[in-house]
Amino acid sequence: MSKKQTTIQDIAKKLNITASTVSRAMNDHPKISKKTKALVWNTARELNYQPNTIASNLRKGKGNTVGMIVPRINRHFFSNVITGVESVLNPAGYNLIICQSEENYEKEVENVKTLISNRVSGILISLSIETQNIKHLQKIIKSHIPLVMFDRVNEKLNISQVINDDEAGSYEMAIHLLGQGIKDIMWMGGPRSSSIYRNRYNGYKRALEEHNIFAEEMPCFEGSPTLDSALNYMREFLKSGKCPKAIFCTSDYMAMGTIQALYEKGLNVPNDVAVTGYSNEPFAGLISPKLTTVEQFSEEMGRATARLLLDQLLSESDEPVPRKIIIKPKLIVRETTQKRKKNNKFIKNKQEL
Amino acid sequence: MSKKQTTIQDIAKKLNITASTVSRAMNDHPKISKKTKALVWNTARELNYQPNTIASNLRKGKGNTVGMIVPRINRHFFSNVITGVESVLNPAGYNLIICQSEENYEKEVENVKTLISNRVSGILISLSIETQNIKHLQKIIKSHIPLVMFDRVNEKLNISQVINDDEAGSYEMAIHLLGQGIKDIMWMGGPRSSSIYRNRYNGYKRALEEHNIFAEEMPCFEGSPTLDSALNYMREFLKSGKCPKAIFCTSDYMAMGTIQALYEKGLNVPNDVAVTGYSNEPFAGLISPKLTTVEQFSEEMGRATARLLLDQLLSESDEPVPRKIIIKPKLIVRETTQKRKKNNKFIKNKQEL
DNA sequence: TTCTACAATGCAAACGTTTGCATTTATTTT
DNA sequence: AAAATAAATGCAAACGTTTGCATTGTAGAA
Secondary structure: OOOOOOOHHHHHHHHOOOHHHHHHHHOOOOOOOHHHHHHHHHHHHHOOOOOOHHHHHHHHOOOOEEEEEEOOOOOHHHHHHHHHHHHHHOOOOOEEEEEEOOOOHHHHHHHHHHHHHOOOOEEEEOOOOOOOOOHHHHHHHHOOOOEEEEOOOOOOOOOOEEEEOHHHHHHHHHHHHHHOOOOOEEEEEOOOOOHHHHHHHHHHHHHHHHOOOOHHHOOEEEOOOOHHHHHHHHHHHHHOOOOOOEEEEOOHHHHHHHHHHHHHOOOOOOOOOEEEOOEOOOOOOOOOOOOEEEEOOHHHHHHHHHHHHHHHHHOOOOOOOOOEEEEOOEEEOOOOOOOOOOOOOOOOOOOOO | OOOOOOOHHHHHHHHOOOHHHHHHHHOOOOOOOHHHHHHHHHHHHHOOOOOOHHHHHHHHOOOOEEEEEEOOOOOHHHHHHHHHHHHHHOOOOOEEEEEEOOOOHHHHHHHHHHHHHOOOOEEEEOOOOOOOOOHHHHHHHHOOOOEEEEOOOOOOOOOOEEEEOHHHHHHHHHHHHHHOOOOOEEEEEOOOOOHHHHHHHHHHHHHHHHOOOOHHHOOEEEOOOOHHHHHHHHHHHHHOOOOOOEEEEOOHHHHHHHHHHHHHOOOOOOOOOEEEOOEOOHHHHOOOOOOEEEEOOHHHHHHHHHHHHHHHHHOOOOOOOOOEEEEOOEEEOOOOOOOOOOOOOOOOOOOOO
């Protein structure tokens, strides 16, 4: 009934043996007799013993938890990456401490500090939009904690990373639009200070240039990749009276805001304007018209990231070779980029993919 | 350059003082002189010292992490609860270890074991659908680890909990349908072995009974609360040729499946059949017709849960009074339950709520 | 000057494990 | 039966902190 948990000492005392023996018995050490092991295991159960991982880790000088820093956990993309990470890390005996930077640089630095203090065995990070300075990441490396970046990475840092081929995904999307005969494609993206939006812009630009169109001459909005941000901007923009034939949004939420603004102006999607998303949010295939977008295989990205970390955790070498995994995204053509023949109806088939 | 992290011992050695002094200096202990503190802090920075929280926790006999077990992290509802929890726990100095049971009882038991072994200061749990046996929860209590249940709780266990008033939310929804003059309302719900679905069913039943309708006589499906599960069932069901005037789904995903099946049969929503969801997923206001559903205030639930735990962590009493917080959900009437006059158009206004 | 008081620091044990080495006990070999 | 080997267990230190108590140093009071 005491407040304390039972320890191996308690078991030892009860059996008139030492803690060492109990410890070894619990770990199924070959030098301990079957009889003693059985005795130990039984009293362990009896006393409701739970090993103290903390103490064990301290003694062994290594832990079983890895830290993960993401901008926001309640984003479909990130929560899926997390699922992927856990699916690899848990079977390998690791726990995950998840931190949110909330797209805030200071908070990200704070998170790093916490994780180092908690002596996590490794850290997985996707940078906040704000992050430019990477002193905190270098601190991780200096502390000899294996570090893997994913999705939003810093290109100056030569460490393992898993990214989407955003350039390619975006290029394909632009080619798809150009293939529809559309020449003026507005850019509506997240801030290009972040690697992913920069790369998406580059893919878009490359596709246009191959058709002798200059991205710089297209209308362009760069801002927070949210529904409201897009909605507000487009409302203003459309007041000018002119409107491009397609709008390339770098997030499904921006696409939703854009479509809404277009609708308010009485414009039809896709017949008047084609609109694209990016990320394939769960709703993308459920709305009407269904949203053309890019699938990023977020769970697979999580698994790859975790595997890269695991490699480093297992190989005891202090200077692992940085590896870079690039995941190919997949263009998902739905309805918002294809002119309709007959009247568009609500949910025709089973959701694609 | 060595693999080891710097410790207070290193700092002590460098300054020719003891570890005790360094420890106290780092913790800003009043008995340490300003001069020494400054010295310690400087060399700490110099040597890139990061306190070892693990060792500290071991010595102090208490930690700064709390564990959280949820069925799935990549569900909008749960990831929002998590966000709420973190918004309360982080400022209070706690980290969160998140575990997923994946709706699997064995995995949940495993999770509990891990968290106890990691000597978390407290545990927050939402039970898996499968969970009936609660020995593992009793083990937590026996280990004197504060425990708070949320959303999917076990009613036999007299501990703190935060739940939605599912009965009321469901009741309101049913009343709303009945108010449309609809008398036959099919039930399409998750398994009633889980508290939330049981309560939702009870609310539905009560509303019907007030109108002298017996829930038992209504068509009814009980299964996995997913799109596919609903879709498959409804496809079969509709082959019978008859169809109720409304279908009460206990999840937005079930609603999506249901709507799809109805559409395949050429039935119109809401003109032929009204359909409801539950949870207000992000897509609920984005699809067309927009889905009538129930907002659960998941983030608020997370905050409340965390606060309840914090109460227990701070009050040192070993036998805290269990508290129960009930969060009132809110009915959000959109388009799937209101017959249209003119032709339904895509996204009329800014998204509600 | 001696005593008292307080400020600053040191000493050593403790938290619960793990582990190399030493020791005891049992078993086999000669 | 003695010696050599093998098997099982014990001893004690270590992991990096924290903390009650002891010790030292310094300044003010008597």
